[in-house]
Amino acid sequence: MRDDGLGRAGWGPLRWPWERCWIRRAEEVVDRELARWTDPPGPDPDTAEVGTAELAPDDPVAEGAENS
Amino acid sequence: MDAALRGTAERALERSLGHQRWRVDGEKVIATFAFGGSLAINATAWEAGATTGLWPTVGVAVLALAAVATVVLYMADRIREPDVTATLARSRREGWDAAKTDLEFFRALYVRVAFNEHVLRTTYVLTWVCVSLSVLALVAGSLAMLTLPAGRS
Numbered sequence: 001m002r003d004d005g006l007g008r009a010g011w012g013p014l015r016w017p018w019e020r021c022w023i024r025r026a027e028e029v030v031d032r033e034l035a036r037w038t039d040p041p042g043p044d045p046d047t048a049e050v051g052t053a054e055l056a057p058d059d060p061v062a063e064g065a066e067n068s
Numbered sequence: 069m070d071a072a073l074r075g076t077a078e079r080a081l082e083r084s085l086g087h088q089r090w091r092v093d094g095e096k097v098i099a100t101f102a103f104g105g106s107l108a109i110n111a112t113a114w115e116a117g118a119t120t121g122l123w124p125t126v127g128v129a130v131l132a133l134a135a136v137a138t139v140v141l142y143m144a145d146r147i148r149e150p151d152v153t154a155t156l157a158r159s160r161r162e163g164w165d166a167a168k169t170d171l172e173f174f175r176a177l178y179v180r181v182a183f184n185e186h187v188l189r190t191t192y193v194l195t196w197v198c199v200s201l202s203v204l205a206l207v208a209g210s211l212a213m214l215t216l217p218a219g220r221s
Contacts, residue, residue: 008157009154010151010154011151015143022183022186022187026179026180027179029182030175030178031175034069
């Protein structure tokens with residue numbers, strides 16, 4: 001049996017062949033989720049657009065509210 | 069990841085792990101009781117003299133399938149928990165610092181819970197197979213008793 005590191009990672013002996021596939025899929029899901037929380041935050045275009053819209057001086061709605 | 073957030077997630081994962089263990093044990097109990105009940109009915113039918121004919125044969129055949137399904141359910145119980153010794157050994161071998169080791173403990177727990185979801189999907193199907201076969205065997209055993217020729221019971 002080839003050494004894939006699963007034994008050293010604490011999985012012990014695998015009884016069924018599909019367990020390897022399940023472990024790989026579980027690791028992919030968890031690593032994707034952890035990467036989402038550990039990656040440095042980049043620029044968020046949604047937030048930037050909302051911020052710009054809020055600060056726009058020529059907002060007709062805001063101007064209308066001020067005039068009334 | 070923030071330490072407080074990780075602590076909250078870790079507690080939730082530990083609860084999930086306990087729930088997963090409890091659920092598979094419950095499924096095994098249900099399957100075993102269903103098999104035991106149908107075994108008792110079929111054994112009674114055979115004891116009463118219903119040894120030939122359609123229903124005793126069907127009952128025994130389906131009961132045999134239920135027995136196999138129950139054994140497969142027990143073997144499919146591959147709920148995993150994090151191996152602390154293996155993680156610590158890996159930490160020493162690969163020279164991780166405390167923060168990295170702590171993160172790997174969390175990751176090991178998270179991966180086990182995600183893996184166990186696959187196990188639970190399998191055991192859920194197997195439990196239904198076991199219970200269905202046991203109910204069929206129970207019905208066949210009951211019909212074997214009800215269709216006994218007069219004077220043989």
